[in-house]
Amino acid sequence: MRKFSSDFFVRKSLLTLVLLVVSGIGLMAQEYIEHKVKWYEDAQTICNRHGVSMDELLAANSLLTPSDIQPKMIIKIPKKQPIKKLVLPALEEAPAESTPTEGSTTGTAGVAADAATSVAADAAAGGGTTGAATVEVAEAMVNKTADKVAKADTSVLRFSPQSKLKVGLALPLKSAEGGSENYMDFYGGALLALEETSKAKALDVELKVLDIQEDTSYNSLADCHFVIGPVSRKDLQKALSSLPDTTWVVSPLDPRCESLAQSYPNFIQAPTPTIRQWENSIQWLKKDYITSDKLVVLYQEGGKKPVDSVAIQTLIDSCGIQPFNYSYTLLTGRDVADSLVEKFTMVPDAVNRVLIFSDNQSFVNDAVRNLRVLVHNGCKVVLYGPSRIKSFDTIEVENLHSLSFRMSSTYHINYDEKDVQNFLLKYRAIYNTEPTAFSFQGYDLMKYMLLSKSGLTDMSLLQSSFLFKKQGAGWINNAVREVVYGPGYSIITKN
Numbered sequence: 001m002r003k004f005s006s007d008f009f010v011r012k013s014l015l016t017l018v019l020l021v022v023s024g025i026g027l028m029a030q031e032y033i034e035h036k037v038k039w040y041e042d043a044q045t046i047c048n049r050h051g052v053s054m055d056e057l058l059a060a061n062s063l064l065t066p067s068d069i070q071p072k073m074i075i076k077i078p079k080k081q082p083i084k085k086l087v088l089p090a091l092e093e094a095p096a097e098s099t100p101t102e103g104s105t106t107g108t109a110g111v112a113a114d115a116a117t118s119v120a121a122d123a124a125a126g127g128g129t130t131g132a133a134t135v136e137v138a139e140a141m142v143n144k145t146a147d148k149v150a151k152a153d154t155s156v157l158r159f160s161p162q163s164k165l166k167v168g169l170a171l172p173l174k175s176a177e178g179g180s181e182n183y184m185d186f187y188g189g190a191l192l193a194l195e196e197t198s199k200a201k202a203l204d205v206e207l208k209v210l211d212i213q214e215d216t217s218y219n220s221l222a223d224c225h226f227v228i229g230p231v232s233r234k235d236l237q238k239a240l241s242s243l244p245d246t247t248w249v250v251s252p253l254d255p256r257c258e259s260l261a262q263s264y265p266n267f268i269q270a271p272t273p274t275i276r277q278w279e280n281s282i283q284w285l286k287k288d289y290i291t292s293d294k295l296v297v298l299y300q301e302g303g304k305k306p307v308d309s310v311a312i313q314t315l316i317d318s319c320g321i322q323p324f325n326y327s328y329t330l331l332t333g334r335d336v337a338d339s340l341v342e343k344f345t346m347v348p349d350a351v352n353r354v355l356i357f358s359d360n361q362s363f364v365n366d367a368v369r370n371l372r373v374l375v376h377n378g379c380k381v382v383l384y385g386p387s388r389i390k391s392f393d394t395i396e397v398e399n400l401h402s403l404s405f406r407m408s409s410t411y412h413i414n415y416d417e418k419d420v421q422n423f424l425l426k427y428r429a430i431y432n433t434e435p436t437a438f439s440f441q442g443y444d445l446m447k448y449m450l451l452s453k454s455g456l457t458d459m460s461l462l463q464s465s466f467l468f469k470k471q472g473a474g475w476i477n478n479a480v481r482e483v484v485y486g487p488g489y490s491i492i493t494k495n
Contacts, residue, residue, distance in 0.1 A: 032060060032076040043069045050077045062262060072241045073263040074473050157268070157468035157475045161455030164204040167194070167446075168227035168247075170218070170239060173211045182438045183231070186252065188431055189442030190228065192423070197450045205450065218242040226250060226449055233257045240264045252445055253438070255410070261474030268468060269476045270445055272410040275308040277386035280408040280480040282315050285353050285384045288406075289321055292350040299327035300363040307359065316355065323355075330363055336370050344379050351380045354403075361392045372399045382406060397489075405485040412481045413440060413463040414493055420462050437463065465495075 035046065043066035047054050054066060060076045061069075069075060169190060171183045187209075198205045208221055212230050218239050221227050226248035230236055236257055240249050245266050251257040255271040289295065297316060306312055316323060328336050344352045352374075356367045368389075371381050387409035389395065413420060423443065427435040444464040451459050465479035482494040 031079040033079060035075055035077050037069060037071050037073045037075060041071070042066065046075075046077065052078050070237060070241055070263075072245070074265060075263065155470045157470070159453045159455075162225055162453050164206075165450065165453055166206045166208070166224045167450070168208045168210065168221035168224035168229075170210045170212050170221065170227055170229035170235075172213050172231065172235075174213045182436070185436045185438035186442035188427070189435065189439035189444075190446040191442075192426060192430065193443040193446035194450065196426075197447050201451065201454065201456060203450060203454055222247070225453055228252050228445060228449065233260065236260060236267075240267060248449075250445065250449065252441065258471070258476055261476050262472030263474075265473040267474035269474070270441075270464075270466065272477045272480055273308075274306070274386055274388070275311050276476075276478055277408040277410065277480055278306075278308070278312045279315055280482070281355070281384040281386060281406065282319050284406055284408065284482065285355070286319050286321060288351075288382070289353060290350075294344065294350065294352050295319075295321045295323040296344065296352050296354045297323045297325050298354065298356045298358070298367050299325060300358040300360055301327040301329045303330070303358055303363055304360045306357065309357075312357070316357075330360075330366060336366075340370060340374060344374060344381070351382055354381055354383050356383070356385060356389070359388065361394060364389060364392055365394045368395055368399050368403065372402050375402050384408075387411070397485075400485045401487065401489055403485070407483040407485070408480045409483055410477075410480070411437060411441065411463045412483050412493055413437075414491075417462075419460055423462055440464070 033050070035050075037046070043054060043057060046069070047057055056078050057075075058064065058066070058068075060078050063069065169187065171187055172180065173183055173187065174180060194205060194207060197203065208224060210218065210221055212235060216235075216238065218227075219242075222242075222244060224243075224247050227239065227243065228250045229252055230239055231251075231253050233254065233256065236249065236251055237260060240260065243249060243266075248266050248268055249264070250268045250270055251260070252270050255269075255273050258269045258273050260267050261269055285295065326340065354371060356364055358364055358367070368383070371383060375381050381403055382405075383389075383400070383403040384406045385408070387407055389405070390400065390407060390409075415421070415424075423440075424435065427433075427439060440463040444461040444466075447459060448461060448464075448466050451457070465481055466477055467479040468475040469478045480495075484492045484494060486492055
């Protein structure tokens with residue numbers, strides 16, 4: 001009896017593709033040309049040169065206006081000619097312990113499918129093997145390629161180690177728009193990480209600091225291996241357009257800059273996007289859920305929806321649990337608790353697992369208060385959500401503990417950890433002030449980049465976690481810290 005591997009069904013699908021092509025059924029697809037925008041080009045110039053419309057160009061790159069196309073961006077240009085035949089070179093067997101190169105993004109299914117398509121195209125063109133022989137060759141190629149690429153997850157960013165590092169910091173240290181104290185706190189944390197890490201690991205590091213309020217050319221940072229900053233999307237885009245592709249540009253603080261990853265291969269987004277926090281919250285809820293539980297989603301009627309509301313709603317709809325949706329207005333909030341009791345499950349040992357689908361601070365505060373009333377009346381409730389809920393200053397922490405809040409967060413500091421306590425002592429001694437969340441972020445990001453670019457992976461960070469994955473051309477942090485607000489004001493970090 002033939003034994004099937006765990007990827008049998010994936011390989012079977014790929015083999016079916018081969019058989020369809022061999023049997024004469026042509027597969028048509030849109031092809032694209034990758035193009036790096038030159039400094040003298042604009043969107044219309046590119047359209048004219050390649051014979052595509054502006055609408056086609058913008059749609060291919062998920063852009064809204066022609067002005068979104070900037071120098072040094074890597075864009076996709078639709079090919080106008082239909083695909084007649086796709087022939088790819090045969091893939092050689094890789095060494096058993098092959099290591100992905102910096103920025104490698106090859107995926108298992110993609111490589112296996114390409115290999116299968118290459119065999120099928122050759123066969124369809126009369127390239128030597130047909131019928132059962134073609135099937136055997138194609139299946140062997142699919143099996144061999146899938147085994148090969150399954151050995152490493154190449155969608156995760158891994159840096160090429162450097163023996164001597166040149167590091168840049170680009171921050172608005174004298175910002176006229178305010179916020180300069182936060183950037184100085186970030187700067188202070190980053191300097192402390194550089195001093196500690198370079199000594200502890202004997203690293204050869206040269207630091208260059210650019211105050212972008214005084215110099216916006218970025219010429220002084222052109223030879224850096226990586227630059228942390230600037231902060232705003234506008235300044236980051238200018239830095240990416242000015243610096244060479246060999247310099248990594250790290251977005252340090254603003255989660256709204258993630259869209260730059262679509263176009264710049266040397267862009268790294270450090271703050272985890274809000275949608276990733278929601279995704280983790282829903283996965284966490286699903287993992288905790290049992291059949292007697294109830295999923296309840298609270299909506300503000302006619303109110304402000306969360307950022308990425310369509311994507312969040314899709315995650316809820318596709319989680320495999322039928323939700324009970326309840327919406328109300330702030331004006332009726334005080335009378336909601338009694339009607340909610342009728343909708344929530346009161347079955348012993350069953351839990352009402354709740355999501356609050358709103359970014360309105362007043363509504364979230366009211367929803368948390370109503371849920372607390374239900375708990376007081378004997379209803380079992382667990383609240384799940386992103387760290388934004390905790391950031392609302394009108395929400396009492398006691399209520400979050402009563403609701404056993406499961407928070408999916410970009411940042412979380414455990415002040416009981418020895419590394420955190422040591423950092424507090426050193427920061428106070430050097431700067432004669434208390435560190436802020438910006439100080440911790442500066443420390444963590446500088447330490448991570450220094451060690452990663454030096455080929456070192458064994459590190460402990462204070463408030464952040466980093467797992468950069470490919471998104472578009474660049475890299476986005478997908479790491480989330482899971483935090484549980486437990487009884488007795490306890491706070492537990494699960495990961």
